[in-house]
Amino acid sequence: MNYLELTLILAGSSFIAGLLGALTGLGGGVVIVPLLTLGLGIDLRYAVGASLVAVIATSSGAAAAYVKEGYTNIRIGMFLTIATTIGALVGAYLAGILSTKIIAIIFGVVLIYSAYLSNKSKEEHSDDEEPDPIAVRLRLNCTYPTLSGEKHYNVDNVVAGFGLMGLAGILSGLLGIGSGAVKVLAMDHAMKLPFKVSTTTSNFMIGVTAAASAGVYLMRGYIDPGIAMPVMLGILAGSLVGARLLMVFHPRVLRIVFGVVILVLGMEMIYNGITGRL
Amino acid sequence: MMKEQSVWTDKRVEDIMGNLLILGVIIAAALAIFGGVVFLIRHGLEKPDYGVFHGEPSDLRSIEGVISQTLNFRGRGIIQLGLMMLILTPIARVAFSVFAFYKENDRLYVAVNLIVLCFLLFSLFGGIAIK
Numbered sequence: 001m002n003y004l005e006l007t008l009i010l011a012g013s014s015f016i017a018g019l020l021g022a023l024t025g026l027g028g029g030v031v032i033v034p035l036l037t038l039g040l041g042i043d044l045r046y047a048v049g050a051s052l053v054a055v056i057a058t059s060s061g062a063a064a065a066y067v068k069e070g071y072t073n074i075r076i077g078m079f080l081t082i083a084t085t086i087g088a089l090v091g092a093y094l095a096g097i098l099s100t101k102i103i104a105i106i107f108g109v110v111l112i113y114s115a116y117l118s119n120k121s122k123e124e125h126s127d128d129e130e131p132d133p134i135a136v137r138l139r140l141n142c143t144y145p146t147l148s149g150e151k152h153y154n155v156d157n158v159v160a161g162f163g164l165m166g167l168a169g170i171l172s173g174l175l176g177i178g179s180g181a182v183k184v185l186a187m188d189h190a191m192k193l194p195f196k197v198s199t200t201t202s203n204f205m206i207g208v209t210a211a212a213s214a215g216v217y218l219m220r221g222y223i224d225p226g227i228a229m230p231v232m233l234g235i236l237a238g239s240l241v242g243a244r245l246l247m248v249f250h251p252r253v254l255r256i257v258f259g260v261v262i263l264v265l266g267m268e269m270i271y272n273g274i275t276g277r278l
Numbered sequence: 279m280m281k282e283q284s285v286w287t288d289k290r291v292e293d294i295m296g297n298l299l300i301l302g303v304i305i306a307a308a309l310a311i312f313g314g315v316v317f318l319i320r321h322g323l324e325k326p327d328y329g330v331f332h333g334e335p336s337d338l339r340s341i342e343g344v345i346s347q348t349l350n351f352r353g354r355g356i357i358q359l360g361l362m363m364l365i366l367t368p369i370a371r372v373a374f375s376v377f378a379f380y381k382e383n384d385r386l387y388v389a390v391n392l393i394v395l396c397f398l399l400f401s402l403f404g405g406i407a408i409k
Contacts, residue, residue, distance in 0.1 A: 003325075006326055043330065057303055060364075060371075074375070078387060078390050082390065082393050085398065088401075089400070089401055092401070139386070211365050211366075218362070220339065221334035225355075225361065228357070229310045229360075236303070
């Protein structure tokens, strides 16, 4: 295989990864890293580096549309970004000292968890609880647009959310993914934000978090232009098309199928990590 | 006489932020496509070796190196410049947030954004130190 063929294969598979990632809300990173390593035999570090760059591109592209709609809570986003950027630096540091075997196993576990989460139904929270005093101090409580006008929401468990975000940042820096699954866990379950607010705010943070570890990856020579270029452009194009499609239909069946695919990829990552083939 | 006053509301900040992000992504993608074409025209038929990890040469991992590669019209250098622009996009956004919250007189969030900005700059310029 020469560079031209590899570029086309990478761009094509990244496009599909971006498309599926956008349609299912899991992001392109979770599929592209297993695809590059298991499918094309590319070293895990190059794969993670390319994926990180793609994560910045898609999150910035999508955030541009989201912030204008008014769902994103920039205060929550920025406050929690302190936790995710610290985590991202720790993750990038760990990526340099852990063996690729261990990283592959952790990746597999995160994939399986994401598959489980993507098929769980979402519940909206009621808003009659007392707000967390820290949230009041930090002015995190806010409103968001609904069909019946602006609706107010309170933010719960700020400390637990902050801690979980640190974990999300570590995973992002270590695995080159947006770790939307952990972020949703923090904001949805711990802090009890409305679903629309937590997804868009999570997306807001993903780009900044990925930039923190991407800087370290770049300086360390993990980001190869020949791989990162087609992966970044493919995922970006795929996720833009996916976001458009999402306005037209809600892919329930696709979500289940994609969940199964991720589950299988996760088990394969763990298997390959244990047998030392990655 | 009415004095012209700029109003820094959350809404306006969000709009500018959105545009900033789109601009960064467009510049990065354009550089990556252009560099990719240059690279593939010259080296498209050579065989890559990505199965074994070598790490990038120093010219592709430092800001000065990438700029000199770009000035020499090297495809990989131009792609890397695009990727650097992409990494800078969220950093520029945080820097803008510092300014915007300052204009809104929100000291607490000026501080929050400055903390994040410090981590990001440390990653980009001091990243090599935590190798």
